[in-house]
Amino acid sequence: MKNIFLTFLALVLWGSTYSQNYTQYVNPFIGTTNFGTTNPGAIVPQGMVSVVPFNVTGSDKNKWDKDAMWWSTPYSYDNSFLTGFSHVNLSGVGCPDLGVIMVMPTTGKVDARIKKYGSLMSEQQAEPGYYSCQLDKYGIKAEVTATQRTGLSKFTFPEGQSNILIDLGNSLTNEMGASIKIVNSTEVEGFRMTGNFCYEGNSERPVYFVARFSQPAKSFGAFKKMPAMQAEEAWSSTADKFKYYEGFLHPVAGDSIGAYFSFDTKQNESVAVQVGVSYVSIDNARQNLEFESTEFDFEATRANAHQQWESTLSKIKVEGGTNDQKTVFYSALYHMHIHPNIINDVNGQYPLMESYGTGEVTDRNRYTIFSLWDTYRNFHPLMSLVYPDKQLDMVRSMVDMYKEGGWLPKWELNSKETFTMNGDPSFPVIVDTYLRGLTDFDVDAAYEGMIKSATTPEKDNKIRLGNDFYLEHGYVPFTEDYDRSVSIALEYYLADWNLGQFAKALGKTDDYKRFDKQSKQYVNYYDKKEFKMLRPKHPDGTFLKSFDPLQGKDFEPVHGFHEGTAWQYTFGVPHDVKGLIKLNGGGKKFTQKLQYIFDDGLFDMANEPDMHYPFLFNYVKGEEWRAQKETRRLIDTYFKNSPDGLPGNDDCGTMSAWVVYGMMGIYPVSPGNMDYTITTPVFDKVTIALDNRFYPGKTFEIVRHSKNKGNFIQEIRIDGKPVNSFFINHKDVVEGAKMEITTGSK
Amino acid sequence: MKNIFLTFLALVLWGSTYSQNYTQYVNPFIGTTNFGTTNPGAIVPQGMVSVVPFNVTGSDKNKWDKDAMWWSTPYSYDNSFLTGFSHVNLSGVGCPDLGVIMVMPTTGKVDARIKKYGSLMSEQQAEPGYYSCQLDKYGIKAEVTATQRTGLSKFTFPEGQSNILIDLGNSLTNEMGASIKIVNSTEVEGFRMTGNFCYEGNSERPVYFVARFSQPAKSFGAFKKMPAMQAEEAWSSTADKFKYYEGFLHPVAGDSIGAYFSFDTKQNESVAVQVGVSYVSIDNARQNLEFESTEFDFEATRANAHQQWESTLSKIKVEGGTNDQKTVFYSALYHMHIHPNIINDVNGQYPLMESYGTGEVTDRNRYTIFSLWDTYRNFHPLMSLVYPDKQLDMVRSMVDMYKEGGWLPKWELNSKETFTMNGDPSFPVIVDTYLRGLTDFDVDAAYEGMIKSATTPEKDNKIRLGNDFYLEHGYVPFTEDYDRSVSIALEYYLADWNLGQFAKALGKTDDYKRFDKQSKQYVNYYDKKEFKMLRPKHPDGTFLKSFDPLQGKDFEPVHGFHEGTAWQYTFGVPHDVKGLIKLNGGGKKFTQKLQYIFDDGLFDMANEPDMHYPFLFNYVKGEEWRAQKETRRLIDTYFKNSPDGLPGNDDCGTMSAWVVYGMMGIYPVSPGNMDYTITTPVFDKVTIALDNRFYPGKTFEIVRHSKNKGNFIQEIRIDGKPVNSFFINHKDVVEGAKMEITTGSK
Structure with missing residues (x-):
């Protein structure tokens, strides 16, 4: 099915010049402070998926913290500590929900703790359908774009062990719980509960996803925060810590779980990940991913998103x-x-x-x-x-x-x-x-x-x-x-x-x-x-x-x-x-x-x-x-x-x-x-x-x-x-x- | 497929008298104190499933608590506070694992808190393939038996609202995490993580199940323990409490989740639940359940289990x-x-x-x-x-x-x-x-x-x-x-x-x-x-x-x-x-x-x-x-x-x-x-x-x-x-x- 989409994409690009008549006048950072609750993430018009830099948790350096107030948006321009890119998000809403399926690039040893893997961010750039920033802690350049039902992220890494975490614990919604299953070294699937809209809500629902990587991971695994043990007599090296399930291909469920994919990158080598989403099933998320497959061609996908915005705004x-x-x-x-x-x-x-x-x-x-x-x-x-x-x-x-x-x-x-x-x-x-x-x-x-x-x-x-x-x-x-x-x-x-x-x-x-x-x-x-x-x-x-x-x-x-x-x-x-x-x-x-x-x-x-x-x-x-x-x-x-x-x-x-x-x-x-x-x-x-x-x-x-x-x-x-x-x-x-x-x- | 099994069952019963030549000399309570770590649960010889009264958590009245020591068994004869029946269990092992897929009958308003729903137990009886006890708090008689890959529980309730909880949080294993999906008013499926054998282990694995009830529930839903909220500004009536998802037919995942099925029972009305288990998939658990379906005939199932034990012991x-x-x-x-x-x-x-x-x-x-x-x-x-x-x-x-x-x-x-x-x-x-x-x-x-x-x-x-x-x-x-x-x-x-x-x-x-x-x-x-x-x-x-x-x-x-x-x-x-x-x-x-x-x-x-x-x-x-x-x-x-x-x-x-x-x-x-x-x-x-x-x-x-x-x-x-x-x-x-x-x- 993916070829249909790429053909369509090629036609769209062929039929139009890559113009910026209208998109040059879009500043996606407008509304990202002063409680505007918009975000500069990448999205196409009316897209199911937006890929949004998530920077509202994990650090005292942030001015606004999602857990320290009624906070309803995954991003603030006032904040600087990035903990990933969430794939389904609300924009301009006064109550929190969604903000899940978090994808975060890191380097070195995998660490699933938000405070440890988060990074200060800089050099932010945003235009319709595109967002990028630099992750100062790692020297990673993150770029994201989107199709209607998928997000495409491209991470340019330094030399060494580079990782992409999919953290299903980290979220904006106060609803918790997820299930994840690594399919193979290039694919992972799962679902994340959303809901608790306005801290109460009636909107509980799983959102399903399938993610694919542009190259096979050298190593991969799931992780899960283990509960604290109650007594000294019952010891465990993972009590109250993250446990890593290396190479694990069974499903893992829990409140704070995720998966990591590690790559051995050369200087400035990029790894891309495309995340397909569905509110119906994992199968549908996979169909969405395959139909809207970008074959990891980031620039073509970005150009397509751009063109959709040009067309929309030109009205x-x-x-x-x-x-x-x-x-x-x-x-x-x-x-x-x-x-x-x-x-x-x-x-x-x-x-x-x-x-x-x-x-x-x-x-x-x-x-x-x-x-x-x-x-x-x-x-x-x-x-x-x-x-x-x-x-x-x-x-x-x-x-x-x-x-x-x-x-x-x-x-x-x-x-x-x-x-x-x-x-x-x-x-x-x-x-x-x-x-x-x-x-x-x-x-x-x-x-x-x-x-x-x-x-x-x-x-x-x-x-x-x-x-x-x-x-x-x-x-x-x-x-x-x-x-x-x-x-x-x-x-x-x-x-x-x-x-x-x-x-x-x-x-x-x-x-x-x-x-x-x-x-x-x-x-x-x-x-x-x-x-x-x-x-x-x-x-x-x-x-x-x-x-x-x-x-x-x-x-x-x-x-x-x-x-x-x-x-x-x-x-x-x-x-x-x-x-x-x-x-x-x-x-x-x-x-x-x-x-x-x-x-x-x-x-x-x-x-x-x-x-x-x-x-x-x-x-x-x-x-x-x-x-x-x-x-x-x-x-x-x-x-x-x-x-x-x-x-x-x-x-x-x-x-x-x-x-x-x-x-x-x-x-x-x-x-x-x-x-x-x-x-x-x-x-x-x-x-x-x-x-x-x-x-x-x-x-x-x-x-x-x-x-x-x-x-x-x-x-x-x-x-x-x-x-x-x-x-x-x-x-x-x-x-x-x-x-x-x-x-x-x- | 279930008819095959019932035919087989009928043949077995037809071909033998319901003798107690050997089973009369089995006392399943032997080894249930003094660290024997056996249990009086219902099982057939070499069965995948055992239905074990779980009484090692939730109360100070218990002498042995699973979280207060190196405790490796779901049951102790010294304890008296029952919090359900677990369906996969280790017997006679010195390290904890399994002890999951907990089924617990209660009455009145559904409460998912172990300490609240647990009950003192009395009038315990056990024989090979059968266990029963009285739940003092509720006036419920619980009886359990098993086939090779399923457990069958029969709960005889007083008049009023009667509930059967399937609690996937409560467990012996120190591994956590589960996913559950209510299929309809008579069926629920899911998986529960097991592992962390000896508090470390290498045995992490989901165990899958499908449970069916003998009558449609009048009401049903999932439940999940919600995380505590960090700040006063972010309020939620369910923070740090169980949240109930009434009528919820989507999957729910998390650390402490489950489902409830409520029935409007007459005095002494019984509701039975059969739980099929598999280590391969939910589909297989359903196949196991269907092939070994008892059609909720508790006495026939018990007799069959009994007969298997007679046959085995007679050697x-x-x-x-x-x-x-x-x-x-x-x-x-x-x-x-x-x-x-x-x-x-x-x-x-x-x-x-x-x-x-x-x-x-x-x-x-x-x-x-x-x-x-x-x-x-x-x-x-x-x-x-x-x-x-x-x-x-x-x-x-x-x-x-x-x-x-x-x-x-x-x-x-x-x-x-x-x-x-x-x-x-x-x-x-x-x-x-x-x-x-x-x-x-x-x-x-x-x-x-x-x-x-x-x-x-x-x-x-x-x-x-x-x-x-x-x-x-x-x-x-x-x-x-x-x-x-x-x-x-x-x-x-x-x-x-x-x-x-x-x-x-x-x-x-x-x-x-x-x-x-x-x-x-x-x-x-x-x-x-x-x-x-x-x-x-x-x-x-x-x-x-x-x-x-x-x-x-x-x-x-x-x-x-x-x-x-x-x-x-x-x-x-x-x-x-x-x-x-x-x-x-x-x-x-x-x-x-x-x-x-x-x-x-x-x-x-x-x-x-x-x-x-x-x-x-x-x-x-x-x-x-x-x-x-x-x-x-x-x-x-x-x-x-x-x-x-x-x-x-x-x-x-x-x-x-x-x-x-x-x-x-x-x-x-x-x-x-x-x-x-x-x-x-x-x-x-x-x-x-x-x-x-x-x-x-x-x-x-x-x-x-x-x-x-x-x-x-x-x-x-x-x-x-x-x-x-x-x-x-x-x-x-x-x-x-x-x-x-x-x-x-x-």
Whole structure:
């Protein structure tokens, strides 16, 4: 099978020059400090495998240690002690999981202790699909690249005994346990448990792998940390130490196990290892490895990965702007193509949602890692616009999850629902996709899944907490300290509004009316008298007395809200901004309050609930300049071409999608609403290539005419005609509109 | 396949009455205290599986704890806290290994903590192939039985939630690590690492299993002990606790894992579980389980096991004697049929010696657990006489090990050489078997293997330590404190004498002369001047100065000897007793010295080196009465119908073989020497059924005519003719001799 892949690879390379038009503007180190939780590892777009330098354990020299705090990412730019390259990883996620199948090169005598085999790292380089660094302790150059389902590492060794360890103990996930079996001197197979997402999780699952080396090992073996012996009488030279099983070809299982392969290398001799992964079985991991075999041609594999990124990033072409701005933009677009990632093996098999069976897809991809509470806001609308084929497969995957597991996903991780975050965030994703014209999925099943989630009584409802009270009284009541009641209900309102829109589109008028009405009940939380904000409410209809709108800053516990203050949620009704304005006393008062949030530092760029706030000024005639001002300020302040260049967790590309939109000058304020609102583009020209399989237009262009230095919009023309609105409809966009924006100092 | 087995089972039962002629005299509790290290578990003769109550961990109420001392057995009669039934076990061994695949019934909420789920036990009952007890904590009756490769457990529960745990963390072996996968509500599969024999070992290997339940579990899941979290910041409700994976059908691996199956039982409802085992693969374990399926018919399975024991024990019929004497005798014969045990699966596959491949036998059994330094002395000669088919398969297995692994075995454990104990103990076993007329094995390969071991220079010799010096100078020199030099060399002399006898029988005269000469070199150690004993010798030929013949009592460290004093080794030349007598100054001085050993408490019945001593009196004319006196005293003193009824480790049936011979009144003083020496039988009549496929005679009978109360032999007749010797040749025995012994008070 491998020849098929290599032929394909050759064709790809033959058919294109090795260009760097877009990838030159990707800095994979962006977001690798400041809790961005991205990493500079090697991956192809939506790849199952990423090969990530793992440097968050084993040394006091590291600033961040995975075991010393809530640490959710395998890499930090602030750290320097490398203990290997992990092969399945989460990027931009705020909870730890995965970070396993660790491959580490060393020299000299094999030592399986992390603290002993780890090395200081230097000379890091990263580009899409490629990462390299120097291992100072050993004088090893490590280079890694990837295919969709395999990682390829090339280690250039000094002269002498050189080793490659596969350590299945070392991990980011707090789940433990693995099994490994050396097949022969060039191959090893096994599985590693993952899960314990957010230190609890529901995501326990083995990930299977097969690794092959580019040359036979001179010697090899397994290792395992032995338990301490309890008494002096029972002695053993390996008690509480690593035991080495030289030449061992049986399986070895345990909490802290691995295998080593040793080579007798000449100066600067390279040994490569390719690791195939599967979530179904070792057999599938081997099939993946064989189908995507690189035959250890590192440069060809790297070039192929590179080319995939060029092709992906080229869908949006920006002109003008500084190199740093382009880098912020394309790095964000890059980060949008890490998750959701494929989970189907080359034979089409994938783990069924919430069961232990195996599904199969043939003509499409099955996706996983849906951080939907984040991504519904902007990520999926952008995928729908620019990558409709991928977005459709993502929606198909979500609907399949409903068919398989009985519920639409909320925060899905490798076919397991983790129940992380709030609400019913699959609704806005699916409905938004449908309304954008991407309807080729099982619409009936999707609708059925939504109705089930929206209407099932609480005791049988796996997704909607507080549903009984919500359905009867229109809000989720505050019932205990630090509950998330308002945050939860706001998600329901948005979901129900989307469901209503879906019903309307499908001609289900009664459902439309019901859910549309339900979506407006957020007014229940509005405290007209005292705070004039959304405020937690008791079951008896009275507001929470000990209400402090500032409570919840910096992720401190807060009554009624989740990961934010009341300020950051009080305009959390993107589907009914007009109603919200009215509720807040009209445009002027609304604008004042909104501006107050920005001026008083109440806005939080690092999390999702208020990320649409700056665009809300556009809903008040004459106040649009504030949106232009605030968005540009936020972009310039929080999004940088540097490791701290993201304001917080990337949240599977949500933060990145925000800046991609922001820099293009459009933003989809509410999923399900087909209007993009308009602000000042950072670039002189933005050209989005439209996929003609889905959309009639060829490109959507945004052209900025800068009269002078100012960033304020003076005129907007669509296809040459001036428009009197700061909104452009999706229909115009996909029909291939050209939007011209003239800017000046006001 | 299972129907074949059941048909066979039915035939066996149909063809015989359910008799207790012999099994009524087996007390499986003999040897279960006083370091006998046997156990009362259920097993069939030479079964791969034994189902053993495991009560050596988890409670202060236990007298002996596996982790608090060098503890080598899964059970002690002194203990009372049961934590399950282990399915592969060593019996009568002085080093721990195996004791895994633990099945434990509980009630109520599942708790995977050993200390919590363990229970006090009572009402123990054991008979060959059956064991039962009451679990006081739960009111559960546990009953276990076995087939060759499976264990069948039946648990009778009270009303309510009843559980069966399969705990792969709990074990006797100090090797850790396992993988488990629940297949469905009635089946679970996995493997458990074993090894670390004697706390070091070379015996690491997974043992595979498949378990099936007699009814679907109402609920089930895996469990795993999670690691402790290092910091307060990283919280998890399962840190340092057991995590339960309800309904989990993926594999789970780790150090301390298992699975639970819960049932909703009525009062006195039984649930049975059958566990199939293999050392090759899970597939083979399943084949074993299916072929030997009992269809959960506990009573039929128990009856079948019982019948196998009746059949096995019936080969020696004793008459007269007390019930206790018969019980000591048949329990010893029972203990001789635990190890070596079969390791071939029903499809004939078994793990190849010292490699990771799989061999296959079709027309015979492959045996394992060869504690040869012990068993060469008496166990194998008795197997040759009474169970020649089994003995031949054992020798074939040993020769195959040479072919597979390059060396004849020394202390083989599940196809791994553990290098335990000293010398070259396969030689006496193989040669003795051959000389007894059991020649249908690959004699050339056996001879080749012996020559290789005897002549390969030390640096390439895996078996013979000190071989270079030994070959050149005729002894192994004392080179460091507490070395075993003399003990090692004594083994070589005996091995070489046997090799000489083998060469002679094969017409290889030069080899015969060479090795026979070599075997007499024990005289090198004889200190004529000072101690008149065998004494450690330096490389320069001088004797060890700090020599203390009493050093080494009770397993204390000793210079030049192993697990014994110089006294216990100084007559360790069974192959040349005449030479030994001469060396010691003739019969009188020899007798005096030997008697001194007994009189002064220098003899150790608890270990092997001197176990032939009491019979040595027979080599001095007129002193035979001393042999009769001492053997009877030793039998009466050390072998009892009680848990402390063995003087020490049974050593895979060696201690038992000693008393079986001793009570019959014959003993093979030296393997390779076809003479049995004669002492007073305990019984009035002993009838050994001879296997006509191998031996011409039908039975060998020993009849004792007791003139009065005395135990001293007055006359010996063979086939009616008085003989003037205290020896009877194997040839006479297997031709069906009748030996009559007349005893009196002197």
